Amino acid sequence: MNTKKREKTKAKLLKAVRLIITRGEKASVSSITKKANLAYGTFYRYFKDLDEIYYEAIEELLFDLALKLGPELNSIYPAPLRVYVAWYIVIDFYKDKNTATWLLDHPGKINKAFLDTQPISEEWIQEAIKDPKLPLFTKKNANHYMKVRTYLFWMYANALKEILKGRKIVDIYTxxxxxxNIFNFSKNTHELYIKTSIKYFDEIKRNHF
Structure with missing residues (x-):
């Protein structure tokens, strides 16, 4: 099979999984190949198991989401507020119970999904440090964020568990x-950022979802 045909077939399989994920359905080799209109055995020519294709599809969806929402997120000011909004978006992104369950069963994948989003957050943090309009945001705030990332990873896993309990995303996020306090802000500033980020998320959701 030539390279282009292989790429096209693999893309069809990934597209099928992405559709299953976005619809909140449970993925299986049968459901994937049926949606892709391919033979059952074709799946194993491209992926060793469901875990491999599932994570690759999740990663594609996550990066597509970042590309789709990037311009709107970058328009939010100040830059640290974008980090708050991004946290809300990522929690909401995994609200499907099948995806949340799969990630909890594969904690290493949660960590990778979390780390994949960090370069964007770090760019925003550096922007905030250089912003003359944010004299109170310094390297100390940035260093605090870097130090608590391990704790944030644990919190993210806990958020997925709360999703499976059926709690509202806004309550889980809040x-x-x-x-x-990811940037070690004053209590009032931190609470203001949380409230403002919820408003921004609601606006983004109306515009894109």
Whole structure:
């Protein structure tokens, strides 16, 4: 099979999984190949198991989301507020119970998914440090964020568990962020950022979802 045909077939399989994920359905080799209109055995020519294709599809969806929402997120000011909004978006992104369950069953993948989003957040943090309009945001705030990332990873896993309990995403997000002052802001500033980020998320959701 030539390279172009292989790429096209693999893309069809990934597209099928992405569709299953976005619809909140449970993925299986049968459901994937059926949606892709391919033979059952074709799956194993491209992926060793469901875990491999599932994570690759999740990663594609995550980066597509970043590309789709990038311009709107970058328009949010100040830059640290974008980090708050991004946290809300990522929690909401994994609200499907099948995806949340899969990630909890594969904690290493949660960590990788979390780390994949960090370069964007770090760019925003550096922007905030250089912003003359944010004299109170310094390297100390940035260093605090870097130090608490391990704790944030644990919190993210806990947020997925709360999703599976059927709790509202806004309540999970508010509780998570209230428990972790990610930039070590004053209490009032931190609470203001949480409230403002919820408003921004609601606006983004109306525009894109």
């Amino acid at each position: 509780e998570l962020m209230s428990a972790s």
